[in-house]
Amino acid sequence: MTDEAVTKLQEILRTTLDLPADVDVTRVRQLSLEAWDSLAHVTLMLALESEFGVTIDVADQIRLTSYAAIQFYLDERGAGAGHD
Amino acid sequence: MGVATEGRVEALLATDEHAEVIAAFYRDAWGQEATAHAVVESRRRAAAENVAAPGQAPPTALVLDAGRVIGYCGSIGQRLWDGVAEHPAYWVKGLMVLPAYRSGPIGFLVVKQLAALLPRAAALVVAPAARRLFGAVGFADLGAATNWVRPLRGGRLAQRIDVAGLGLGLPRWIVAGAELTQRSGLATLAGAAVGVGLGLMAATTDRAAARIATAQDREAPSRAELDALWLEARGALEASPVRDGRYIRGRFDGEGDGNPYAFVTARHGGRLLGVAVVRRPRVSGDPRLRGVRLGTVSELVFPPERADVGMTLLGAAARVARTAGADALLCTTSHRAVATLLRRQGYLRVPGNVHLLVHDRTATAPRWPSDVASWWLARGDSDADDVF
Numbered sequence: 001m002t003d004e005a006v007t008k009l010q011e012i013l014r015t016t017l018d019l020p021a022d023v024d025v026t027r028v029r030q031l032s033l034e035a036w037d038s039l040a041h042v043t044l045m046l047a048l049e050s051e052f053g054v055t056i057d058v059a060d061q062i063r064l065t066s067y068a069a070i071q072f073y074l075d076e077r078g079a080g081a082g083h084d
Numbered sequence: 085m086g087v088a089t090e091g092r093v094e095a096l097l098a099t100d101e102h103a104e105v106i107a108a109f110y111r112d113a114w115g116q117e118a119t120a121h122a123v124v125e126s127r128r129r130a131a132a133e134n135v136a137a138p139g140q141a142p143p144t145a146l147v148l149d150a151g152r153v154i155g156y157c158g159s160i161g162q163r164l165w166d167g168v169a170e171h172p173a174y175w176v177k178g179l180m181v182l183p184a185y186r187s188g189p190i191g192f193l194v195v196k197q198l199a200a201l202l203p204r205a206a207a208l209v210v211a212p213a214a215r216r217l218f219g220a221v222g223f224a225d226l227g228a229a230t231n232w233v234r235p236l237r238g239g240r241l242a243q244r245i246d247v248a249g250l251g252l253g254l255p256r257w258i259v260a261g262a263e264l265t266q267r268s269g270l271a272t273l274a275g276a277a278v279g280v281g282l283g284l285m286a287a288t289t290d291r292a293a294a295r296i297a298t299a300q301d302r303e304a305p306s307r308a309e310l311d312a313l314w315l316e317a318r319g320a321l322e323a324s325p326v327r328d329g330r331y332i333r334g335r336f337d338g339e340g341d342g343n344p345y346a347f348v349t350a351r352h353g354g355r356l357l358g359v360a361v362v363r364r365p366r367v368s369g370d371p372r373l374r375g376v377r378l379g380t381v382s383e384l385v386f387p388p389e390r391a392d393v394g395m396t397l398l399g400a401a402a403r404v405a406r407t408a409g410a411d412a413l414l415c416t417t418s419h420r421a422v423a424t425l426l427r428r429q430g431y432l433r434v435p436g437n438v439h440l441l442v443h444d445r446t447a448t449a450p451r452w453p454s455d456v457a458s459w460w461l462a463r464g465d466s467d468a469d470d471v472f
Binding site for chain 2: 030036037038039041045057058059061062065
């Protein structure tokens with residue numbers, strides 16, 4: 001991912017999960033964050049699809065439960081890799 | 085009808101073909117001894133009792149992962165009165181997602197799938213996360229119905245109850261005070277004093293309606309009597325689930341000796357003026373109740389302008405619950421007229437936690453009142469009296 005894409009990803013998580021400014025977004029996990037409920041998860045997935053131009057099927061959505069998992073998923077699909 | 089996804093996860097409408105996987109879900113989620121046969125039988129009964137679409141099983145949405153049910157949301161047929169006419173509708177009931185899949189998209193998927201199938205629906209929901217989900221698919225949150233509790237055996241109640249754990253939203257000072265009293269051993273005495281005081285208050289008000297005859301019965305009044313009562317009562321109501329003979333007899337009557345409900349009637353000159361349905365207490369497995377026996381006013385029908393009838397019914401309901409061994413009697417209501425009577429009957433108000441959510445996307449959607457106090461709700465609605 002480009003630096004720009006990483007920044008965008010972090011902003012999406014901060015906004016959709018309403019994270020305070022001092023939280024290290026790269027360490028965020030669903031299990032340890034009360035605000036990351038079912039509706040927040042759906043909102044997050046929709047935002048990722050919209051901003052990164054991907055379609056995330058439900059089976060994958062179930063597994064995207066941390067920042068690290070989401071970044072890995074987007075990397076695998078070349079989302080946010082920039083243009084040559 | 086289903087929303088197939090690219091992976092193995094799909095949201096769809098349940099049919100009899102899903103009976104085996106639904107039974108497995110019941111066993112996983114609720115620990116029930118369910119079988120496919122029992123699921124099919126239950127669907128047939130529900131179809132026969134469906135007042136919204138007679139003969140059709142009320143819609144149930146499922147989310148399957150590789151054929152296994154991981155999310156479930158059911159419904160119960162009902163009709164809603166809007167102050168002018170009665171309309172077919174559904175209660176949404178039984179939203180459940182397996183623990184491993186919670187906080188993901190499954191809850192949203194299953195609620196969305198069901199909401200799409202129900203043009204007019206209502207739900208009684210406690211959990212804030214679930215309320216947000218319903219809100220996201222178009223339900224309006226009209227607010228919480230209030231819980232009222234009348235101590236019948238104050239000493240026993242004060243000694244045993246887990247005040248903080250009940251989840252009734254009591255103010256901190258009440259919880260702290262109750263716990264301190266319990267620890268100091270004063271609870272029995274204090275509780276008994278409160279019980280006597282509230283009992284006297286209720287007895288005073290009971291006398292106001294002494295000319296109305298009350299009776300307790302294991303069987304419901306006739307359908308014709310209940311229909312006539314409902315027709316009389318509904319005229320003063322802005323919104324309510326329909327509480328006619330078909331509903332009350334179908335919902336509360338039957339099961340022989342195992343029927344947990346008792347019918348309390350108020351009559352004058354033989355004419356039925358009102359009916360209350362009391363759920364007898366059971367020794368609950370709920371650890372918060374610590375053996376406290378809680379009776380429930382599951383249903384209450386009377387013309388709202390007849391406060392004398394309401395007072396009589398509530399007084400008789402308390403006597404029935406006490407005779408059945410209840411330590412306290414719970415009544416959940418949203419309507420302002422009933423709230424006034426409960427206060428006069430010595431019930432203690434505890435903040436409501438059961439929210440009424442409504443959505444109506446029919447072409448001729450009535451203007452449902454947006455304040456919950458205009459709705460006539462009861463604890464038995466949507467089977468919410470199963471909780472205790």
